[in-house]
């Protein structure tokens with residue numbers, strides 16, 4: 081196991097849902113955090129966090145300048161990056177049987193769920209290679225492992241996020257960088273509030289996922305977890 085103390089982790093979309101739960105867990109474990117959020121004022125209870133151990137930068141997936149600025153400001157504050165959690169993501173309804181043209185929704189999902197994580201991976205990799213244990217966790221989805229009904233748009237992007245994870249694992253391996261695709265089913269966050277097929281309180285909790293993320297970040301280089309499939313019901317995968 082590798083100690084969490086003082087290791088620097090970047091987390092996108094850390095202001096709510098899974099990202100916030102990861103941030104809280106890792107902060108308590110002793111990691112130093114660099115949080116990327118669209119709106120800095122949306123970060124809850126930030127006054128309670130030690131400003132030497134937490135910094136907040138603007139990260140908008142669709143604005144590449146914010147990607148560069150976030151990485152640069154992380155280096156300016158801490159001098160290193162040990163891990164990146166590509167968590168920010170969106171769901172838009174795009175299905176095979178749609179009659180309307182929803183190219184815009186599809187393009188937005190590709191930008192936020194796939195292209196931005198690739199951009200952040202490229203920008204942070206040079207620093208992760210210098211860490212003794214560089215880590216990237218891409219929050220993909222169970223929808224990146226199996227297709228449910230005809231909801232093709234989100235699934236395509238999450239399959240791509242899993243592909244990105246495997247390519248990153250290969251690309252960073254020789255320099256000690258390990259990459260994991262986290263693939264949860266339904267998680268109890270704003271994203272699933274309107275789901276009717278299962279009760280919100282029976283969905284996986286963001287806090288349980290955060291605990292898994294911490295464990296993956298602390299595992300040795302010789303215990304790489306390529307995919308972590310987590311489910312709250314007995315689906316085909318996981």
Ligand SMILES: NC(=O)c1ccc[n+]([C@@H]2O[C@H](COP(=O)([O-])OP(=O)(O)OC[C@H]3O[C@@H](n4cnc5c(N)ncnc54)[C@H](OP(=O)(O)O)[C@@H]3O)[C@@H](O)[C@H]2O)c1
Nearest residue numbers: 093097098118140141167168169221264266267269270271
């Ligand atoms: N909930 C689930 O059932 C579930 C299951 C599998 C995978 N996931 C994945 O888990 C990740 C986190 O989702 P969640 O459930 O925590 O959803 P959530 O509560 O809706 O949070 C989504 C996060 O992504 C951020 N975000 C959205 N668009 C962005 C953009 N253009 N630039 C930067 N940040 C942006 C949001 O920021 P704002 O607050 O500014 O909007 C928010 O922080 C996503 O990748 C999602 O696909 C979720």
